[in-house]
Amino acid sequence: MLPFERVTILGTGLIGSSLARAIRNRMPTVRLTGYDRDAAVAARADELGLFDDMADSAGASVCDADLVVFAVPVRAIGAAAEEIAADLPRDAVVSDVGSVKASVLKAMAAAIEGPDRIVPAHPVAGTERSGPDAGFAELFENRWCILTPGAEADARNVERVSEFWRRLGSEVELMEAGHHDMVLAITSHLPHLIAYTIVGTASDIEDVTSSEVIKYSAGGFRDFTRIAASDPTMWRDVFLENKEAVLSTLQRFTEDLTQLQRAIRWDDGDFLFDRFRETRDTRRRVIDAGQDTAAPDFGRDRR
Amino acid sequence: MLPFERVTILGTGLIGSSLARAIRNRMPTVRLTGYDRDAAVAARADELGLFDDMADSAGASVCDADLVVFAVPVRAIGAAAEEIAADLPRDAVVSDVGSVKASVLKAMAAAIEGPDRIVPAHPVAGTERSGPDAGFAELFENRWCILTPGAEADARNVERVSEFWRRLGSEVELMEAGHHDMVLAITSHLPHLIAYTIVGTASDIEDVTSSEVIKYSAGGFRDFTRIAASDPTMWRDVFLENKEAVLSTLQRFTEDLTQLQRAIRWDDGDFLFDRFRETRDTRRRVIDAGQDTAAPDFGRDRR
Ligand SMILES: NC(=O)c1ccc[n+]([C@@H]2O[C@H](COP(=O)([O-])OP(=O)(O)OC[C@H]3O[C@@H](n4cnc5c(N)ncnc54)[C@H](OP(=O)(O)O)[C@@H]3O)[C@@H](O)[C@H]2O)c1
Ligand SMILES: NC(=O)c1ccc[n+]([C@@H]2O[C@H](COP(=O)([O-])OP(=O)(O)OC[C@H]3O[C@@H](n4cnc5c(N)ncnc54)[C@H](OP(=O)(O)O)[C@@H]3O)[C@@H](O)[C@H]2O)c1
Incomplete structure (x- = not known):
């Protein structure tokens, strides 16, 4: 059984687009929705066919999701979380790929109800490029993905996010955010x-x-x-x-x-x-x- | 016409062994003599067949050379130059591959008679490895080699050393040592x-x-x-x-x-x-x- 079936990625740059490509390869039945606030980036992600749908707004992108991943710069994660909070389904799990974790965990927890479903993640993999053309499906293979759930996170959600990354080829490690x-x-x-x-x-x-x-x-x-x-x-x-x-x-x-x-x-x-x-x-x-x-x-x- | 016909390389580590391999490939008729003060390194260079002869002493290695190249650590170049000074043929050109040039030029000039024949060189190419097994023939291709002859160097010798490096695939640049x-x-x-x-x-x-x-x-x-x-x-x-x-x-x-x-x-x-x-x-x-x-x-x- 797949850990998630309807994944939304906010931010379709290097990491967001690599994630979309990796999901397509490894879990082809997952329904993928994308959103980027940069219209040119969103158009390019659409052209590349990375997602089943490119949504017009952050809110619209998440309304049917069971996993939402923020793949935007770390200082933008708080605002992006606020933008989707009202439209987020009650049982959707929320994650990210940010390179810093303590402040991001705090920002997500402040914007989103239900701390049990917040499971921050950081795939330790990347390149010096950015944008949707720079991404590739193999980026996360044999790389570590560090999860930094807070004390209130539900263990089942942590396990689902772990399984999600393992399916993408990563090795998963749990760590305290600080x-x-x-x-x-x-x-x-x-x-x-x-x-x-x-x-x-x-x-x-x-x-x-x-x-x-x-x-x-x-x-x-x-x-x-x-x-x-x-x-x-x-x-x-x-x-x-x-x-x-x-x-x-x-x-x-x-x-x-x-x-x-x-x-x-x-x-x-x-x-x-x-x-x-x-x-x-x-x-x-x-x-x-x-x-x-x-x-x-x-x-x-x-x- | 080849710029040199009998080349001696002192120090058969990464750079010395790469130089030997490159000369073999690009100027196969050159007679190659090697010397290394480390007996294990010399034996390995011999085993690899990198040179026509491996000499038993520094002096013996140069007595027939028309080009002598020091491929030893920069602080060892002065001593190596002193070791060969007495046996060096009158018309042999002397060069090196050291990563520092002002002090090396001075050290060679102090040990060797005839400042007209000293043409220091630095191939800007390398790897993080050392020793004769780490070398490879293509190391210098499409890389810069910087020559830093002193004011007394003979222009014909500078041109011969330039031509030598161009034949190995490098681009040559002249520069003041400092x-x-x-x-x-x-x-x-x-x-x-x-x-x-x-x-x-x-x-x-x-x-x-x-x-x-x-x-x-x-x-x-x-x-x-x-x-x-x-x-x-x-x-x-x-x-x-x-x-x-x-x-x-x-x-x-x-x-x-x-x-x-x-x-x-x-x-x-x-x-x-x-x-x-x-x-x-x-x-x-x-x-x-x-x-x-x-x-x-x-x-x-x-x-
Ligand atoms: N690059 C790496 O090596 C690497 C490795 C591991 C983790 N990470 C993390 O991954 C995240 C994304 O990095 P990246 O390299 O993929 O960046 P990227 O290629 O620059 O893509 C980020 C995209 O997110 C968009 N964006 C910004 N704010 C948004 C918002 N509120 N809603 C929707 N989209 C928004 C950006 O648009 P604008 O141009 O309009 O801002 C941009 O198109 C960062 O948190 C980074 O720390 C990066
Ligand atoms: N590595 C690079 O990336 C690079 C790039 C450009 C230029 N260079 C220059 O190239 C030179 C050689 O570096 P390398 O990387 O080839 O070093 P290496 O692999 O360590 O080889 C140097 C060899 O020279 C021997 N040696 C030391 N003193 C000697 C002497 N008086 N007579 C004969 N042999 C002697 C050493 O033996 P012992 O072990 O007994 O000392 C060693 O076997 C250095 O001047 C360096 O600055 C290096």
């Missing part, structure tokens, strides 16, 4: 902040032209440009909604960077060597855990 | 320092277990682990030999990071949005310049 935000601050939010910073810094160095930066980017910089090409709205929202965890992680990073800086200044080669050797082990573990491939990616357009 | 070090500080050295730092920080956060860091690394962190898996000896040497440029670039980075940190703390979403939007453009230019592929790499094991 802990999720701390974990993601270090594994995702800080890396993005650092990448945005370094790409900005490189554009502002007066002795080096920007065309030199581009030309010689294969030495490491290009990897940061990929991460820093991620959606500005999404990331602005992530940093503002996960402010405390991001700032405290950043503080630790700065301390560690200062220590390496000192070691360089004072020629402490042994300290540098030891630190650099430890990080190799982390890489091996990422590969062993199936979270990356071992192919040497620096030579990525190896022909 | 300027090279400034450009690479931002495009390669700072990114590596930052990646090493963040991977270290992640291992030390007390509220997040290291297995959580590994599990959820697909959100951005895994890219940093790849860069931070690079060879510790090589990178220790790079930071110590390019100290000034690295520290001044790092200072700029820290200022920019502090500004973003302030914007997060004070909820300045517009500032964040504007900064994040600018960096997208840099990504587009990296792709247009052929320095990376446009495939959305976050979803890299898309099946």
Whole structure:
């Protein structure tokens, strides 16, 4: 039996459209309804045939749903929840895919009656693209999906949402929302902040032209440009909604960077060597855990 | 006519072995001699059949060469140059592949007679691996190779080394050594320092277990682990030999990071949005310049 039969996705960008495609492939009998407040995005999702119906309003999109998923930037989830609250069927389960969880859980709970049916989710999978054309069905396969239900969530609803993600190929993990935000601050939010910073810094160095930066980017910089090409709205929202965890992680990073800086200044080669050797082990573990491939990616357009 | 006919490579690790493979493919009549001070590495290079001869000593490796290339960590180049100085044929050209150029040029010039024949080179291509098994023939194709000859270098020797790299598939650029070090500080050295730092920080956060860091690394962190898996000896040497440029670039980075940190703390979403939007453009230019592929790499094991 399918965990849900009539799924509505609000926001049909990268994640919303990938979700629609994945549901189509894995649970073809599910009736899919989509809505996007950006008319051009909605039209494109329609053209791509991602949904059975594209609704004209948020309210209309949910009135028949048994699962509603918000796939909009995290700061927009509260408003989107308010928009649908009046039209939401009494027994529909409500979820999302936002990259921050504590504030989003709070925003959904404030707008929607029935805390037993709110089951926030975060698929830890994505790309640096946005919009409906960027999505693809396999995005969630072999990736983790973290659920962060509050204390009042009904265990049956949590199990249904878990089963939903497992059917899409993900491994599901339950976590307290605040802990999720701390974990993601270090594994995702800080890396993005650092990448945005370094790409900005490189554009502002007066002795080096920007065309030199581009030309010689294969030495490491290009990897940061990929991460820093991620959606500005999404990331602005992530940093503002996960402010405390991001700032405290950043503080630790700065301390560690200062220590390496000192070691360089004072020629402490042994300290540098030891630190650099430890990080190799982390890489091996990422590969062993199936979270990356071992192919040497620096030579990525190896022909 | 080939630019060189008898090439000796000292250091048969990632870059030295890639160079040997590339020469074999592109200039098959060149006689190749290798030497590595690490007996296990030398034996492995021999087993792989990368060279016509593996020499037993540095001096013996160069006595018949018309080109000698140091492919050892940058702090080892001075000592390696001293080791071969006495046996070097009078007309042999001397080059290297080191990631830092001003100090290496100085070290080679101090050890070797005849500044007209010293033509330092840096192929801006690499991977996070090391050792002779990690090398591959295509590493230098469509990559830049920067030559940083001093004022006394003979133009004919510079042209021969240029032609050598063009034959291996690289595009060649001439640059003043100090300027090279400034450009690479931002495009390669700072990114590596930052990646090493963040991977270290992640291992030390007390509220997040290291297995959580590994599990959820697909959100951005895994890219940093790849860069931070690079060879510790090589990178220790790079930071110590390019100290000034690295520290001044790092200072700029820290200022920019502090500004973003302030914007997060004070909820300045517009500032964040504007900064994040600018960096997208840099990504587009990296792709247009052929320095990376446009495939959305976050979803890299898309099946
Ligand atoms: N990208 C990733 O790698 C990734 C990974 C995991 C989770 N996530 C999370 O997934 C969510 C969506 O991200 P995305 O990358 O898919 O973004 P996206 O491609 O930019 O798509 C978001 C879409 O939602 C629309 N929208 C905004 N507010 C809305 C509302 N109130 N009602 C209906 N539609 C609305 C946007 O329209 P406008 O243009 O008008 O705003 C846009 O078309 C975010 O919460 C993000 O944190 C992203
Ligand atoms: N890796 C990259 O991405 C990259 C890219 C561009 C340029 N480079 C530059 O290329 C050079 C080599 O790097 P790599 O990645 O190929 O390093 P690697 O794989 O670690 O190989 C270096 C080899 O040189 C040997 N060696 C050290 N000192 C020597 C000496 N005096 N005489 C002979 N052999 C000696 C080492 O042996 P021991 O183990 O005994 O030290 C090791 O086997 C470095 O200068 C680096 O900056 C690297």
